[in-house]
Amino acid sequence: MAIYRKEAKEAAAEFVDQHFPLCQCALLAGSTVRGEATISSDLDIVIFDEQISGSYRESFRENGWPIEVFVHNFRSYQAFFQSDCSRARPSLPTMVAEGTAIKGEVRLKAIKAEAEYLLEKGPEAWTxxxxxxxxxxxxxxxxxxxxxxxxxxxxxxxxxxxxxxxxxxxxxxxxxxxxxxxxxxxxxxxxxxxxxxxxxxxxxxxxxxxxxxxxxxxxxxxxxxGGRLFEGFSQGKKTHSNINGKAEKI
Known part of the structure; x- marks a missing residue:
């Protein structure tokens, strides 16, 4: 039996109105925005609310949609931007950059520009x-x-x-x-x-x-x-000084 569900942005806007009516900004991200939604796709919603003390993530199911909501204030998201970029998997910057505004479009512009800059910059090079x-x-x-x-x-x-x-x-x-x-x-x-x-x-x-x-x-x-590496590889090896004051590996 087919499951009825509202159009993605309409369902997301209704969800935000019901659960986060006082938030300053909200955006819809993920596969529904990219035009890649499948029958198992969920709604990824990012909330920005200056009243909350810290970030959190929560799951819901409403209007026929599984919903993942990522809640931040206007400072906490930056730590997630930094963490995501450090591990070279920019999940939150990608959601913000690709996302479609549901609420607070003007204020979102600066955050989206920050996300787009990080994505364009790319990850820090491996040493x-x-x-x-x-x-x-x-x-x-x-x-x-x-x-x-x-x-x-x-x-x-x-x-x-x-x-x-x-x-x-x-x-x-x-x-x-x-x-x-x-x-x-x-x-x-x-x-x-x-x-x-x-x-x-x-x-x-x-x-x-x-x-x-x-x-x-x-x-x-x-x-x-340099190809395959085995012989000569060393990790965590320390040095000490011998009786002549020269450094030796141990």
């Missing part, structure tokens, strides 16, 4: 040390994948490998990353053809069990940064 660490652990996953002869283990290693490989190629190219469905969306934003090939390679492995193309893909991702 050489971070690249080395990521190379090492990506190499370790690839070695596990190559050496495994257990189909059940292969499936889970491949899943971890695809996530780590996508992170590596995106971050070393100065791009935002994602998780779950946002991984492939981040790859598409980087390069549509590359994303198509990346998903096709892993899809072929899941279908046939053949590993060669996955190994080739990951090696090609590692090559610009």
């Amino acid at each position: 050489e040390e971070t690249i080395g660490i990521k190379r090492y652990f990506l190499t370790d996953l690839l070695d596990d994948f190559i050496g495994s002869s257990d189909r059940s283990e292969d499936l889970f290693i491949a899943s971890a490998l695809s996530a780590s490989a996508s992170e590596f190629v995106l971050r070393t190219n100065g791009r935002w990353i994602g998780q779950s469905k946002w991984i492939v969306r981040a790859l598409r934003n980087f390069d549509q053809d590359y994303a198509n090939n990346f998903t096709a390679v892993f899809n072929d492995f899941y279908r046939t069990g053949q590993k060669a193309e996955v190994i080739k893909l990951v090696d090609n991702i590692l090559i610009p940064c």
Whole structure:
């Protein structure tokens, strides 16, 4: 039986009027704004209310819609902007930048401009040390994948490998990353053809069990940064002075 639900923006405006009537600003974000809504899509609503003491998130179901609401005051959202950008997954800046105003459009302009600036700026570049660490652990996953002869283990290693490989190629190219469905969306934003090939390679492995193309893909991702890394890798090693006053590693 079909479930009746109001048009997304109408349902969102009604929700805000009922639950946050005193808020200064509200916007609707997510798949409904991007024109990508499916039968399981929810309404993502961001609230700005100067009366609340801190940020929180809450879930509802109204007018046939599951609703996720993200509530901030006019200071707390900045910490979330910073945190999201530090982890290179700009969830809140993306919602704010893409969102459609429900209430307080004029006041939202400055916040949207801040979000758009952060998205355009991109994530902070990985240091050489971070690249080395990521190379090492990506190499370790690839070695596990190559050496495994257990189909059940292969499936889970491949899943971890695809996530780590996508992170590596995106971050070393100065791009935002994602998780779950946002991984492939981040790859598409980087390069549509590359994303198509990346998903096709892993899809072929899941279908046939053949590993060669996955190994080739990951090696090609590692090559610009020096290739696989195992021998010589060190992390957390400290130094001390010997009796002659020279520094030694321990």
